[in-house]
Each structure stands twice: as structure tokens, then as C-alpha cells.
Amino acid sequence: MFSIGELSKRTKVKVPTIRYYEEMGLLAEAERTSGNQRRYDKEGLERLSFIRHARDLGFSIEAISSLIELQDHPDRSCEAATDIAVSQLADVRAKIKRLKLLEKELTRISKGCDGHGVSEDCYVLASLADHELCEREH
């Protein structure tokens, strides 16, 4: 049994974040010492590692909730789990697509001005003021 600070060190999840996850129902309410401090065991560690890994991969708290539901019922179909992963993947791909468009536009805009002039003539400012100067939609 170890404290929340120890759990934090082992998982690299900050202490207030652990408490937050508990409040959100991702972590079961921890056992307490007589002095009301939380104590964790291996199971708590594993569950928090799961949560952290999923968060690192960009899954929302809500999605993780569903995944944990499934984890707790080993007999259920895992269709929902793959659905969640696939939709997260689609999400990531959509974000990449959009960011690539932004990257192109920002590259173009940044190159348009060397920063040595005055703001009246600045291509960066002109580009922002006038969407027509953009080469494509973003």
C-alpha cells in the first residue's frame, strides 16, 4: 500500500490530477488510512497507468470511462473498444489534415515578411487582414 505521492511518482500523473480522476469516476475511491489519507495498491497503479496511457494517446475522459467499463466486464464484446479507438484515430487524422493546411498557409505568410520593415507594410498583418491573400482554404 502506498500514498498518492508515491503513486504520482510511479505513474508520472500529478497528485491533483489523480484526485481529479477519482472525482470523475475513472478511479475507484481509494482506501483511506485512519487519518483519511488515500492508499493504493497494484490494482490502483495499473488502472492509473491505463488512464495515463489513454490520455497520452488523446482519448477523452469520457472515452476512457467507456473503455474502463469494458475492462471491468471481460466477457463483453470488445466492439465498443475498437470503435472508440477507430474514432480516435479518425479524429487524429482530421486534426493532422487541418494542421497541415495551417502549416502551409503560415509558412507562406511568415516568408512574406522578414520583420525588418514597419507594420504598415507587413505582409503578415496584411495576410491576416485579408483572407483573399491566402492560397487555399484552411
Place this chain on the structure above:
Amino acid sequence: MFSIGELSKRTKVKVPTIRYYEEMGLLAEAERTSGNQRRYDKEGLERLSFIRHARDLGFSIEAISSLIELQDHPDRSCEAATDIAVSQLADVRAKIKRLKLLEKELTRISKGCDGHGVSEDCYVLASLADHELCEREH
């Protein structure tokens, strides 16, 4: 002179968002009718278009504030403007990089399970539980 609703239509920025920008100091306080409703002119329209375009490109409210500062002082050096654009670009590139790593990992994870089994054997859940199963850092 036109109303906030009209401005909203022309710029595709929602009415509460316009009010929010005013509160944040991005838009000057609008003139009012005798009945206290906001009225805008061409200048207001142009400034809001600028803001919207910059937001679309992912600039923060704070960054836009600085850009507007510069716009209002045409004689100043535009170095700060290019700095902001370049740093925004770096930000976008960093995000793309990270998302690409996530994409790879999620693709691998998603492919590992067809969704037809039970959750106990699900590779998606196993992958999330054990970072060691990942091929690279993300």
C-alpha cells in the same frame, strides 16, 4: 451602421463571440443606439474579419491582441508580428509531429483487434494497459 446580428452574418462569427471579443479588448467598444444596442461600421467589420482569420489560423487571443497593437501603430517595426507568426508556425509543426506519432500508434492498436472477440482478449485494451506494447514513444 449595422447591428451585431448583421456583423455576425457577414463575418460568420457568432453574436456572443463578438461580445466576448469586445470584453477581451480585441474589439473597441461599439457605438450604441439610444436603446443600448451595438452598431458597427466598415472598420468594425474589418477588425473582426482580421480577428476571425487569425483565430482560424490558430493564433491565441493574446497573440491577436499583440498583432492588433501593431496594426494600430503603422510606424512601428513589424518584427513582433513575424515573431508571432513564426512561433505559431513552430507550434503547429510540433502538434503535427506529435499527432503523427499518435496516428501510427493508434493505427497499430486499432488493427490489432477486429472487434469480434470479448474484451478480455481485446488488443486495444491490452495496448492501453501496457505501454510496453507500443512500438515507439508518443
Place this chain on the structure above:
DNA sequence: TCTTGAACCTCTAGTCACTAGAGACATTAC
């Protein structure tokens, strides 16, 4: 056993860039 200092507790509020809703007032079209 006592003391000290670090770690822990709960609670509230702040972050960012909005969005939603309530309840009241203004404008516009007919």
C-alpha cells in the same frame, strides 16, 4: 516520546475560448 517538516486533506477559483440559458428590453414589419 516529542518535534519538525514534508506530504496530505478539502474546497474554491482560475485557465482558454467560447457556448448556453434566463429574464428583460429594443427594433422592425405588418
Place this chain on the structure above:
DNA sequence: GTAATGTCTCTAGTGACTAGAGGTTCAAGA
């Protein structure tokens, strides 16, 4: 004149935390 639509301010909610206040508990050393 009336009815419908638009606008006003204000408060609270979103997601996923983070920061801080003010108080309590724990573990280690004297």
C-alpha cells in the same frame, strides 16, 4: 398597435486540469 424577432446583461457550464488557502496527518530523527 401588436407580434415576432433581435438584442441586452448576467451567470454558469464546457474539458481537463492547475493553483492556492488553510488545515491535518505522517514518518523520521533527537
